[in-house]
Amino acid sequence: MQTKTIPAVLSIAGSDSSGGAGIQADIKTIAAHRLFAETAITALTAQNTTGVRAVQEATPEFVAQQIDAVFEDIPPAAVKIGMVSSATIIETIAERLKYWSAANIVVDPVMVATSGARLISEDAVEALTERLLPLATVITPNVMEAEALSGMSIESSRDQALVAQALVERFGCAALVKGGHNVNDANDVLAEPSPGAGDAPEVTWFRHERVVTENTHGTGCTLSSAIACGLAQGRTLPEAIDQAKTYLTGALAAGLGLGHGSGPVDHMWAY
Numbered sequence: 125m126q127t128k129t130i131p132a133v134l135s136i137a138g139s140d141s142s143g144g145a146g147i148q149a150d151i152k153t154i155a156a157h158r159l160f161a162e163t164a165i166t167a168l169t170a171q172n173t174t175g176v177r178a179v180q181e182a183t184p185e186f187v188a189q190q191i192d193a194v195f196e197d198i199p200p201a202a203v204k205i206g207m208v209s210s211a212t213i214i215e216t217i218a219e220r221l222k223y224w225s226a227a228n229i230v231v232d233p234v235m236v237a238t239s240g241a242r243l244i245s246e247d248a249v250e251a252l253t254e255r256l257l258p259l260a261t262v263i264t265p266n267v268m269e270a271e272a273l274s275g276m277s278i279e280s281s282r283d284q285a286l287v288a289q290a291l292v293e294r295f296g297c298a299a300l301v302k303g304g305h306n307v308n309d310a311n312d313v314l315a316e317p318s319p320g321a322g323d324a325p326e327v328t329w330f331r332h333e334r335v336v337t338e339n340t341h342g343t344g345c346t347l348s349s350a351i352a353c354g355l356a357q358g359r360t361l362p363e364a365i366d367q368a369k370t371y372l373t374g375a376l377a378a379g380l381g382l383g384h385g386s387g388p389v390d391h392m393w394a395y
């Protein structure tokens with residue numbers, strides 16, 4: 125039989141037992157893009173649409189073994205990083221990704237779940253900013269995460285763009301500040317390092333329809349892995365974000381109604 129290959133995308137993230145966020149959201153998103161999903165699990169969570177009940181972290185050594193096993197055999201064309209709860213796990217991931225010269229790295233700096241539970245320890249935030257963010261092609265903070273990473277506050281669209289530019293200047297990677305927590309829109313803003321030295325980072329807005337729904341569990345995970353898929357397919361970053369937003373808007377608009385809290389989106393809406 126003739127064989128074929130498809131690009132692989134690696135998700136380094138936490139498992140969500142209820143299937144709507146984390147590793148499970150990433151696998152579904154990558155599969156829906158007809159790409160090959162690989163995983164390195166950083167933590168197991170016992171959670172559902174109403175909240176996170178327990179977290180069991182993987183050891184840093186075991187996270188490293190998963191990453192090495194993946195890169196040695198089926199090297200991914202892009203990497204998405206989600207929940208990374210401790211400083212030592214973050215340091216290990218940064219070290220292994222450098223060793224393997226990983227490209228197309230999308231970091232979703234997950235800090236707090238939609239349900240309100242904290243998913244990263246206080247001391248891990250410094251490791252995240254010092255070790256992981258400088259390796260990223262793009263980071264995808266929501267408004268609260270962008271405020272925490274920049275030390276600035278976001279009260280308007282203008283602030284949202286200024287914070288994205290400040291994150292680019294501080295970390296050297298592109299930054300997509302998501303507006304999903306704004307009440308009236310779902311507009312995200314990308315700032316990218318400018319090609320001309322000394323010029324301000326370039327700003328691009330992605331304005332998409334806001335879907336009226338409470339069921340937004342896993343939207344951040346889904347968006348970041350869809351962006352990684354676009355990069356793995358050879359799209360430019362703005363193209364990858366545009367198609368990721370279209371995919372996510374479709375998944376929200378499909379109107380899945382599961383669970384007793386903030387329910388998951390329909391990752392397979394196009395099939």
Ligand SMILES: Nc1ncnc2c1ncn2[C@@H]1O[C@H](COP(=O)(O)OP(=O)(O)O)[C@@H](O)[C@H]1O
Nearest residue numbers: 266302303304305310311333334335343344347
């Ligand atoms: N109700 C909605 N309708 C359409 N898009 C949404 C909605 N809520 C969130 N989004 C989009 O989902 C993505 C995740 O956004 P956000 O909720 O800000 O992040 P997080 O899930 O990390 O808290 C963004 O692209 C945002 O614009």
Ligand SMILES: Cc1ncc(COP(=O)(O)O)c(N)n1
Nearest residue numbers: 138145146237238342343344
């Ligand atoms: C394992 C894991 N990773 C990430 C999130 C955040 O997802 P969201 O903020 O969209 O609920 C989550 N709830 N669980």
